[in-house]
Amino acid sequence: MNLNEAFLDFLVEAKKKSYASQGDDASVEPKLEGSQQLEFQNGDFFYRDIYFGMSYFIGQETVYYQEKPIWSMVYSGGVNSKQDIKDARTIYSFLRKAMREVNLDTPFRGPKQFTEGNFIYSDSHEGSIELFKGIENISFRDEKVYRLSYSGGSIR
Template sequence: MISNKIFLDFLLNAKKTTYASQGDEASVIPKLEGSQQLEFQNGDFFYRDIYFGLSYFVGQETVYYQKTPLWSMVYSGGVDNTCDQQATKVIYTFLGKALRQVNLENPYRGPQTFVNGDFIYSDSNEGTLEKFKGMEIISLKDREVYRLNYSGGFIK
């Protein structure tokens, strides 16, 4: 039996170390053609995040313990259709800052609220680590420019 604290410490560290800090630069050679794949390992725990796409993307994070899948989260979302490549880059830079604020109270994506300049990140979710779902939104000057939905839980 793994304590929630040990699991959460690993999960938060993995999230902060991969996409939140390095974006696509953290990618390893992907196992699935056309994907980005991020990985992090510490002791018996292993984290893998695989996703497809950029302005709209779908993906899955999985935590393994002793090579057995333990927990997973699926997600999909992206930027507003009116965002060009430069705007998308700025939004995703802000997203990385928000995701580095992931915490024990809100361990799925970022914090409930994070503000930087004219950008506002918000995350709402329900459930527990066992089974949860949620949504994150980024707004710029009161206009939604990004949305992502996610769900997951422990694998039984």
């Protein structure tokens, strides 16, 4: 296995084992005041996700190899302003299920589409792991209730 394959395997594992599985419960003591910080390590790879906010949030994921940052993604988004906190928790619970379906072909967020009950998750992106941008949406009964934009790539 070469470094790029090992990196992709690690990235998918980190995403599945951090927010997608544990939500905010995966948080460690944050380095930045007022943030949530999630971390995962396996061998020489280390993943850190730092974000601020809940209904609307902004964050950054970074992967390190042998303590050197090699990849990063920034994101911002959240639930529509008319959603209350109970709705937001339900939407984010569904989002974590979709994010657990992340795969090696598109390791940015979740799968192209994921459906459960009246919820539909969709992700569209362009580019490759080295340089990309995308948007994910969640609809409930044909009404868009969540949107997130993201971009990132390899650090050179």
